[in-house]
Amino acid sequence: xxxxxxSIAHSTLGYLGSMLSGMKTILFSMRATLPYLLxxxxxxxxxxxxYPDPVSSRSAEDLPKKSRGLLYNDIDKCTGCGECVQTCPTxxxxxxxxxxxxxxxxxxxxxxxDYGRCIFCGLCVESCGPASLDHTRKFELAGGSRAALxxxxxxxxxxxxxxxxxxxxxxxEEEDF
Amino acid sequence: xxxxxxxxxxxxxxxxxxxxxVIGILFFLIVPGTIxxxxxxxxxxxxxxxxxxxxxxxxxxxxxxxxxxxKLSQKNGxxxxxxxxxxxxxxALFFLFSNIxxxxxxxxxxxxxxxxxxxxxLLLLLCFSFATLLLGFGQATVNGWFGGIRGIAQSVVGLxxxxxxxxxxxxxxxxxxxxxxxxTQSDGIFSWNAFSNPFLGLASVIYLCAGxxxxxxxxxxxxxxxxxxxxxILSQMYGRRLIxxxxxxxxxxxxxxxxxxxxxxxxxxxxxxxxxxxxxxxxIPLSMAVDIGVLGAKSAILALFVFWVAKVNxxxxxxxxxxxxxxxxxxxxxxxxxxxxxxKGFVHA
Numbered sequence: 001x002x003x004x005x006x007s008i009a010h011s012t013l014g015y016l017g018s019m020l021s022g023m024k025t026i027l028f029s030m031r032a033t034l035p036y037l038l039x040x041x042x043x044x045x046x047x048x049x050x051y052p053d054p055v056s057s058r059s060a061e062d063l064p065k066k067s068r069g070l071l072y073n074d075i076d077k078c079t080g081c082g083e084c085v086q087t088c089p090t091x092x093x094x095x096x097x098x099x100x101x102x103x104x105x106x107x108x109x110x111x112x113x114d115y116g117r118c119i120f121c122g123l124c125v126e127s128c129g130p131a132s133l134d135h136t137r138k139f140e141l142a143g144g145s146r147a148a149l150x151x152x153x154x155x156x157x158x159x160x161x162x163x164x165x166x167x168x169x170x171x172x173e174e175e176d177f
Numbered sequence: 178x179x180x181x182x183x184x185x186x187x188x189x190x191x192x193x194x195x196x197x198x199v200i201g202i203l204f205f206l207i208v209p210g211t212i213x214x215x216x217x218x219x220x221x222x223x224x225x226x227x228x229x230x231x232x233x234x235x236x237x238x239x240x241x242x243x244x245x246x247x248k249l250s251q252k253n254g255x256x257x258x259x260x261x262x263x264x265x266x267x268x269a270l271f272f273l274f275s276n277i278x279x280x281x282x283x284x285x286x287x288x289x290x291x292x293x294x295x296x297x298x299l300l301l302l303l304c305f306s307f308a309t310l311l312l313g314f315g316q317a318t319v320n321g322w323f324g325g326i327r328g329i330a331q332s333v334v335g336l337x338x339x340x341x342x343x344x345x346x347x348x349x350x351x352x353x354x355x356x357x358x359x360x361t362q363s364d365g366i367f368s369w370n371a372f373s374n375p376f377l378g379l380a381s382v383i384y385l386c387a388g389x390x391x392x393x394x395x396x397x398x399x400x401x402x403x404x405x406x407x408x409x410i411l412s413q414m415y416g417r418r419l420i421x422x423x424x425x426x427x428x429x430x431x432x433x434x435x436x437x438x439x440x441x442x443x444x445x446x447x448x449x450x451x452x453x454x455x456x457x458x459x460x461i462p463l464s465m466a467v468d469i470g471v472l473g474a475k476s477a478i479l480a481l482f483v484f485w486v487a488k489v490n491x492x493x494x495x496x497x498x499x500x501x502x503x504x505x506x507x508x509x510x511x512x513x514x515x516x517x518x519x520x521k522g523f524v525h526a
Contacts, residue, residue, distance in 0.1 A: 019505060029489040033225045041227060048229040055233055
């Protein structure tokens with residue numbers, strides 16, 4: 001009858017073999033990384049993507065081309081259509097618009113973006129018809145309060161007197177038309 | 178011998194001089210040494226992994242440990258300590274201060290000696306390992322509990338090879354006293370235990386690895402594993418507690434490396450039989466500075482090898498650590514003990 005248990009010699013050789021294999025692995029790994037220890041590795045320091053600041057001499061321009069930074073709304077181009085408000089998945093945009101001096105232009109009194117909610121998905125930029133809303137390359141907006149995270153682009157409140165003037169202007173425009 | 182040093186500085190009271198030496202070692206050797214080790218670990222580790230590492234605080238990030246200290250010291254965390262954490266702090270601090278007194282850093286500062294003096298650091302390390310168990314249990318979380326269990330399992334398995342390597346050394350030196358150890362290694366590099374007997378060279382590797390396993394240090398730090406234990410015993414450590422934890426762990430590593438250098442690599446003795454020159458310098462402070470410098474340089478080289486191996490090899494699992502220790506370190510250490518005995522008999526015959 002054949003014995004199925006390995007012989008002592010076989011077990012000992014296996015034991016020594018695994019020990020040598022482990023030592024070989026460690027020595028090979030040390031040999032491969034010796035140039036890196038001496039600062040001469042081929043990929044030395046390439047793995048780390050440094051933060052853009054004076055220490056690294058990198059700037060916002062070194063960020064990837066399609067980086068989605070803080071938003072900017074050119075309020076003069078903005079028509080107040082509200083598409084961005086509807087599209088935003090986190091309701092980060094607050095907008096108040098009313099009829100302006102002309103029929104085709106609305107006055108955007110309030111346009112606030114709350115970066116406490118914004119996830120920088122870029123859907124608002126994609127949905128903006130007049131292309132007034134876009135990403136910038138700025139990325140630093142840390143503040144000391146939640147209020148500091150809200151960025152405002154609105155043109156400000158309008159007085160009742162101004163509203164009446166605009167109403168008259170629109171009526172005159174319609175009559176001309 | 179140690180108190181004779183401070184008579185040079187005019188202090189006669191042995192208790193005062195002993196206390197000053199201990200305080201001096203703590204604040205001028207251990208704390209800076211731990212800080213330096215921590216910084217080198219990060220910087221060398223970054224080099225080896227093709228990263229940059231700390232580079233913002235000071236020249237090449239050299240002030241990073243101080244920035245970390247400032248950051249952590251501002252985080253208070255919960256005000257109350259659990260009973261396990263209190264035990265851990267008490268035992269760990271006992272270990273820290275006791276070992277300062279029993280491990281010499283210079284020939285003029287051997288504060289304590291006896292035929293079994295070399296066993297003391299090992300036994301005190303066991304207290305430290307037991308303290309880690311209490312820390313894990315005291316955290317009242319599953320992660321901490323398992324981290325503590327792993328820590329004590331490592332201590333148990335690491336103890337046998339460490340003790341056996343020490344016994345192998347005692348066969349060479351005759352006993353386990355500092356005086357004998359220093360005497361036998363003061364005649365150049367080939368009188369150092371690791372090089373005077375090939376099996377003691379193997380014992381030095383076993384002793385070093387066993388100590389790292391016992392203390393749960395890299396690359397065997399599975400009690401603080403992030404992958405499966407979400408930090409283990411570290412999961413509840415933050416703020417000032419983390420500073421103390423890191424200091425103690427760093428000191429444990431420093432101590433073990435210094436012990437390995439003392440036991441197997443000549444301690445503060447210079448490689449070309451220049452010990453006589455150092456002894457004849459005529460100035461105790463200068464001689465102490467040379468001793469500490471040599472011991473520090475050797476410890477730094479040994480620490481570098483440990484960092485290197487830890488950073489460029491995969492981290493082992495908990496079961497792999499215990500398997501490695503039982504199957505390889507423990508069995509090799511016992512065979513090595515026999516081999517040292519046979520070698521000594523053969524050489525003397």
